[in-house]
Amino acid sequence: MPQDMPPAGGYGAVQYKRNLPSRGLFRPGTLLTAGAVVMVYGWYKLITGIREQNELAREKMWGRIHLIPLLQAEEDRDLVRRHLADQAREKELMGSNTKVYNSDRYVRPTFAITPANVTK
Numbered sequence: 001m002p003q004d005m006p007p008a009g010g011y012g013a014v015q016y017k018r019n020l021p022s023r024g025l026f027r028p029g030t031l032l033t034a035g036a037v038v039m040v041y042g043w044y045k046l047i048t049g050i051r052e053q054n055e056l057a058r059e060k061m062w063g064r065i066h067l068i069p070l071l072q073a074e075e076d077r078d079l080v081r082r083h084l085a086d087q088a089r090e091k092e093l094m095g096s097n098t099k100v101y102n103s104d105r106y107v108r109p110t111f112a113i114t115p116a117n118v119t120k
Contacts, residue, residue: 083109 091097
């Protein structure tokens with residue numbers, strides 16, 4: 001019996017690699033780059049948002065600081081109005097204004113607003 005021999009020109013190449021299509025956009029490097037871009041954009045928006053909030057808080061604080069003299073003037077006008085009304089009421093009831101203190105120095109009155117109906 002004769003021995004089997006390879007065909008003339010040899011056998012064909014053995015395919016040992018997998019025949020899969022290329023991955024396209026979803027390669028690990030592309031995904032990592034896209035994730036990094038998204039995170040950098042998010043951090044950028046976060047930092048600019050925090051800076052904007054700080055600027056708005058600073059502006060609000062300076063606005064309040066600049067309103068203090070106006071509010072103090074309004075309070076002083078209200079105190080003068082109350083003081084003059086109190087003196088007029090005192091003159092109407094007693095016939096003349098009396099001094100409570102033994103000096104001519106102005107003493108700022110303290111008004112305590114109490115509710116009319118107190119229930120316990």
